[in-house]
Amino acid sequence: MQKDVIIIGAGPAGIFTALEMLKKGSRQRILIVEKGRAVEDRHCPKDKTGRCVGCKPYCHITTGFSGAGAFSDGKLSLSSDVGGDLPNLITPEKAQETIRYTDKIYLEFGADPHVEGLGNTEEVKEIRKRAIQAGLRLVDCPIRHLGTEKAQDLYYAIEQYLLQNGVEMLFGYECRDLILENGVCRGVRAGNGREELEIFGKHTVIATGRRGADWLENLCAGYNIAHQPGTVDIGVRVEVRSEVMETVNRVLYESKLVGYPRPFKNKVRTFCQNPGGFVSQENYDNDLAVVNGHSYKELKSDNTNLAILCSHNFSQPFNQPIAYAQKVGELTNMLGAGHIMVQRFGDILDGKRTWQKELAFSNVRPTLPDAVAGDITAAMPYRAMINIINFIQAMDQVVPGFASTETLLYSPELKFYSNRVKMDEDFNTSVEGLYCLGDSSGWTRGLMMASVMGVLMGRRLAEEG
Numbered sequence: 001m002q003k004d005v006i007i008i009g010a011g012p013a014g015i016f017t018a019l020e021m022l023k024k025g026s027r028q029r030i031l032i033v034e035k036g037r038a039v040e041d042r043h044c045p046k047d048k049t050g051r052c053v054g055c056k057p058y059c060h061i062t063t064g065f066s067g068a069g070a071f072s073d074g075k076l077s078l079s080s081d082v083g084g085d086l087p088n089l090i091t092p093e094k095a096q097e098t099i100r101y102t103d104k105i106y107l108e109f110g111a112d113p114h115v116e117g118l119g120n121t122e123e124v125k126e127i128r129k130r131a132i133q134a135g136l137r138l139v140d141c142p143i144r145h146l147g148t149e150k151a152q153d154l155y156y157a158i159e160q161y162l163l164q165n166g167v168e169m170l171f172g173y174e175c176r177d178l179i180l181e182n183g184v185c186r187g188v189r190a191g192n193g194r195e196e197l198e199i200f201g202k203h204t205v206i207a208t209g210r211r212g213a214d215w216l217e218n219l220c221a222g223y224n225i226a227h228q229p230g231t232v233d234i235g236v237r238v239e240v241r242s243e244v245m246e247t248v249n250r251v252l253y254e255s256k257l258v259g260y261p262r263p264f265k266n267k268v269r270t271f272c273q274n275p276g277g278f279v280s281q282e283n284y285d286n287d288l289a290v291v292n293g294h295s296y297k298e299l300k301s302d303n304t305n306l307a308i309l310c311s312h313n314f315s316q317p318f319n320q321p322i323a324y325a326q327k328v329g330e331l332t333n334m335l336g337a338g339h340i341m342v343q344r345f346g347d348i349l350d351g352k353r354t355w356q357k358e359l360a361f362s363n364v365r366p367t368l369p370d371a372v373a374g375d376i377t378a379a380m381p382y383r384a385m386i387n388i389i390n391f392i393q394a395m396d397q398v399v400p401g402f403a404s405t406e407t408l409l410y411s412p413e414l415k416f417y418s419n420r421v422k423m424d425e426d427f428n429t430s431v432e433g434l435y436c437l438g439d440s441s442g443w444t445r446g447l448m449m450a451s452v453m454g455v456l457m458g459r460r461l462a463e464e465g
Contacts, residue, residue, distance in 0.1 A: 005017075006188055008204070008206045009212060009438075011066065011208070015454060018458065020454065024459060028464070039152060039156045077446055082446070085444075098456060103448075105451075106146075110157060111146055127398065135261070138255065145253065149298070149299075172192045173197070180431070184432045185434035230419040232416060235268075235309035235384070239366065249275040255273060264386065266387050276304065277295035277301060289338060290329060308388055308395075336372040336374060340370075340411070341375075342371040342374075354373040354374065359373055420442030
């Protein structure tokens with residue numbers, strides 16, 4: 001099979017590469033290879049069963065057209081201060097300019113025109129003052145909230161636009177390997193268990209997202225693709241009653257707070273805040289169950305959930321951050337008998353596990369019904385646990401009641417980022433004809449910045465034909 005551009009992965013980075021090429025009038029033959037299903041065929045059985053059934057060969061929440069992000073909370077961060085280190089590669093000014101352009105495309109395909117986190121200046125000042133007093137930094141970031149269910153409609157519209165304009169999509173095929181000749185990438189090998197294909201192309205774009213971080217790390221090692229050890233985030237999903245977060249939810253919608261708590265002074269941050277949201281489970285390779293959060297436009301719970309993540313970097317003698325985080329997740333899963341674990345914050349401070357019957361009497365009722373009550377401290381590394389406890393207590397000064405006895409902590413919340421692939425501002429890697437985009441590249445985090453990287457890649461490729 002011969003194409004001009006081969007895109008591995010149908011997440012935001014891959015989608016927007018193809019979309020921008022069309023918008024620029026490119027007539028090149030584009031093929032997207034995706035091991036999951038089309039967006040309209042992605043369905044989680046838990047909607048009917050009430051429990052995660054561990055779908056094989058992959059989780060429909062994390063895999064398929066539109067990637068993992070669109071099936072979580074569907075939030076677009078409209079600031080270049082959020083979403084990874086891409087601005088350091090292309091300049092903050094270019095990143096912000098491309099965010100504005102990309103946001104207009106999302107609006108064209110049906111995104112909600114309302115933007116959260118604008119205005120309310122005096123109330124924002126008060127929240128910022130309390131954050132400063134607690135030793136935290138409030139990051140300003142307007143949010144366009146797609147909503148989990150609305151995001152699926154939006155990405156379906158994009159999928160149909162790409163198909164109607166000649167972009168080919170190969171669903172159910174997993175990229176097995178690269179085809180390299182004399183240090184130049186000539187294409188890929190892909191298969192679905194019944195058929196194996198060799199696909200040749202002038203340009204190969206890898207955009208496999210966090211879901212493909214481990215696979216890409218092995219690829220970089222096997223083919224000496226220049227890269228450097230990346231970061232993993234290890235943490236918890238915190239759930240409180242929405243009354244506790246009422247002011248922050250109304251004024252900011254999502255409070256992005258960063259701190260460096262004593263004694264370790266590692267970077268700890270909040271991420272993916274979901275007012276009225278639901279805690280959810282995602283399954284990765286090797287039966288690894290991790291926790292996440294959903295936020296719908298219409299359906300609301302009585303709670304707000306958000307992640308608290310501690311960043312970990314490794315160099316010598318150990319430089320495999322993804323493997324480290326996986327071991328933490330596996331140990332937690334083992335203690336939870338394959339399920340997500342949940343524990344009350346007060347029980348952590350008292351040095352005791354949480355029992356299921358105790359949750360039934362709490363003000364905060366878990367929105368993940370099959371989470372197993374237990375002791376997450378038996379699996380969480382000491383350094384990470386101390387960072388999380390101290391950060392939660394600092395958060396309590398910003399949001400009184402956040403560190404209450406009944407606050408729920410779910411584990412493991414893990415964010416895998418590929419070892420950062422070395423590239424220039426045009427996204428050229430050390431292998432000619434090969435490009436790495438989005439969260440799989442190690443340069444972005446989240447829907448918007450991955451989409452931005454795709455737009456810029458699309459422009460670059462469109463110039464060639």
